[in-house]
Amino acid sequence: MFIKRFIFLLLCIASPFGRQGVALEISHIGMASPNRIEIVFQNGGVETGRQIPYVKQNGDEVRQDHQNAWLYREGRRIGALVGKNADVFMPFDQFVGEHFDISPMTDPQNVAIHSADDDHYQTPQHPKAIHRKSKPINIARIDSWQFDAPVEHHLFLQLPHSLQTDALYDIQFANADLEPVEFVYQPQKMRSESVHVSQIGFRPSDPVKTAFLSCWMGSGGGLDFGSRISFSLIDNEAGAIVYSSTATLSKSAKVQDEDAYKNNFNLTNVYELDFSAVSAPGDYRVYVKNIGCSYPFPISENAWRSAFITSARGFYHQRSGVALQEPFTDFIRPRPFHPGDGMKIYASTTRLMDSRNGLSDQDPDNFRNLVAGKTDEEVAGAWGGLMDAGDWDRRIQHLRVSVLLLELAEMHPDYFSSLSLNIPESGNALPDIVDEALFNLDFYRRLQTPEGGVRGGVESEEHPKFGECSWQESLTVMAYAPGVWSSYGYAGTAARAAFVLEALKTLQPETEAQEFASLADLYRQSALRAMQWAETQYQSTDWNNLKPQIRNGMEIRPMDDNHAVRDARNFAAAELFRLTGDESWSRLFADTTRLNDPKAELSVWEDHNQSDAAWVYARTDQPGADPQLKEYCKNAIIKEAEDRIRTQQKTGFRWTKNDWAPPATSMSSPDAVSLVRAHALTGQVKYLQAAVLACQAGAGANPLNLCYTTRLGHRWPQNPLHLDSRQTGQMPPEGLTIFGPVNPKERTDYFGQKIAQPFLYPPAEEWPIMESYWDIFWNPIMCEFTVHRPMAANAYVWGYLAARK
Secondary structure, X not given: OHHHHHHXXXXXXXXXXXXXXXXXXXXXXXXXXXXXXXEEEEEOEEXXXXXXXXXXXXXXXXXXXXXXXXXXXXXXXXXEEEOOOOOEEEEOOEEEOOOOOOHXXXXXXXXXXXXXXXXXXXXXXXXXXXXXXXXXXXXXXXEOOEEEOOXXXXXXXXXOOOOOOOOEEEEEEOOOOOOOEEEEOOOOOOEOOOEEEOOOOEOOOOOOOEEEEOOEOHHHOEOOOOOOOEEEEEEOOOOEEEEEEEOEEEEOOOOOOOOOOOOOOOOOOEEEEEOOOOOOOEEEEEEEOXXXXXXXXXXXXXXXXXXXXXXXXXXXXXXXXXXXOOOOOOOOEOOOOOHHHOOOEEEEEEEHHHXXXXXXXXXXXXXXXXXXXXXXXXXXXXXXXXXXXXXXXXXXXXXXXXXXXXXXXHHOHHHHHOOOOOOOOOXXXXXXHHHHHHHHHHHHHHOEOOOOOEEOEEEEOOOOOOOOOHHHOOOOEEEEEXXXXXXXXXXXXXXHHHHHHHXXXXXXXXXXXXXXXXXXXXXXXXXXXXXXXXXXXXXXOOOOOOOOEEEOOEEEOOOOOOHHHHHHHHHHHHHHHHHHOOHHHHHHHHHHOOOOOOOOOOEEOOOEEOHHHHHHXXXXXXXXXXXXXXXXXXXXXXXXXXXXXXXXXOOOOOOOOOOOOOOOOOOOOOOOHHHHHHHHHHOOHHHHHHHHHHHHOOOOOOOOOOOOEOOOOOOOOOOOOOHHHHOOOOOOOOOOEOOOOOOHHHOOOOHHHXXXXXXXXXXXXXXXXXXXXXXXXXXXXXXXXXXHHHHHHHHHHHHHHHXXX
């Protein structure tokens, strides 16, 4: 019934295209610095192809190419037919408008500034210099692998004279297609792209509140704002200045030490504008003298709470096996991957750990080993869980979401018991974040075999077909075989669920306490069965003498005793000891931990990552725990937190990461789990302060003034790689935190960067890393996301900042 209603919705759409754009418009004019005007032009638009029911026309021809059914009409390929019945048409996108050559506008003789109110400009004056940067702001896939793009151009006009407050100016262009632009110079009211602040805002008691000032001008390089930069905080309601101070240089463009690889991520000076002394609730903007203002932001007790709710609702929008619909969301999606709709999941004899999607580097691609192990056995109950990203697999790594949500519920049970996420389970006895954690966990519990082993998840035979949505999946879908890695990971998570439910039981009325107790026992018994199965398999495996296996004529090399297997075993042992008090699990933890000396590190590349296990063991109250080992675990957590603080002190925008790791998602979401845990263990304010600072770049305090979580803040990603929304013409659902910027010098051969390159100026390799995010959908390394990274850590840190005392 739901799918019929959804098809009716598609039929009501007059055109198969959406999100129309115009040929050229000016989207912003403001000051980049006291003597530079910044004008932002947007050139062109995209009519995004969206699914419509297919109505065959005379002469239509369908040509099969690999996995896609391309539709040709009048000899031209116009899109693809999708779904198992090929009864839905997905057209290509269309570029709207004409490309505009902006380069002549960088000649100062082609631009003039005039004002009847300012003596210096009563005779039109040319800028002293004009600099430019340009980037794509969407992408039109106009054929199977051809692209066109609307472009955003930033022009920086260096002025011959300062502007006069309250004077009216008009900017005239030699190009007749460009109308003159008028603006009144009122810097206390004008927004400047150079002023960056969190669009989430702050709690009054946050120990640090800060904004930033920076500008990279593309062909003009970085901008030096000089010294003694005055800034103020303005109350938006009263229009009054409530605080004033002077900016400090956070990072010079000349200093290349933001990480161990001697990177400078900004290529311009970055200045910090600290207003931590302000704690009065209100709606504010940061004003930099003679330049302009930031986006408005709140200081409110609910600032982090609101942000956390948006972030956590991202998990609801990634649910598989259920329909998404009102009143829980305005993003409408039929139920995908459910056996009740005819979806069949076939067992594979390949474990997730033996796939490139798991731990193996011997798998030639992400799917070959999985497909080689396919059988005709159907797997029952393989529905639910959280879909990975823009596509739809569900893998054991996604239990990271459940681990961190359960941790929040454990640390702050009262706070989260009263917090609603507006999900179908809202109103039952469980906290909503626990319901979300269990929805994810239950998928893997249904994948548990009678013997106790847990399958690694569900995966299609290939990446999705062009134009196909999740509920239309027509590729063969398989479940990974049970393996020790997936079973250990599940055992630890299920044990944590049992522990948290036992703790929450004590806070419930007697009538509801029994429900909590029954659920806790369900997960306890499931965790023990998974652990016992995994231990039997682990102990009986000759890890030093593994032999290749032949499946369907293909050789598969089984994964060895990888450190990720040892780490999962260590985590499961810690959780089961905390849950049961059985000292055999404590001994197994001691035998498998790498944290057996006071200087041990939580994580060492290709050796171990035992952060979750350390946290559990450090906090366990079981009498059989080794007190020295507990101290070592606590020391390791604090040591990593101190390392993050040291790196943070070197970065211009105060994000942080492992100094030797690539930046990955550190600029779109906070690498602050150890900072949160260190604060919870010690109560020391420096860890809380560092955690707040680590969130700023992802929340909008960055050169793009972009909050990297969908539907949050004033500016957020419009084109995340989320197939179900893109292909149905809907706005992306809330709560998707995307990967964000990458180092363009390291991605010269990456297909997404090659797609963007023709529309970039300067070339991609010359852009600062902090600005190297292009919102163009078909660039997964920037525009995609996964529920376990960065979404899980983002929600965890924001949730802690909302709930902490």
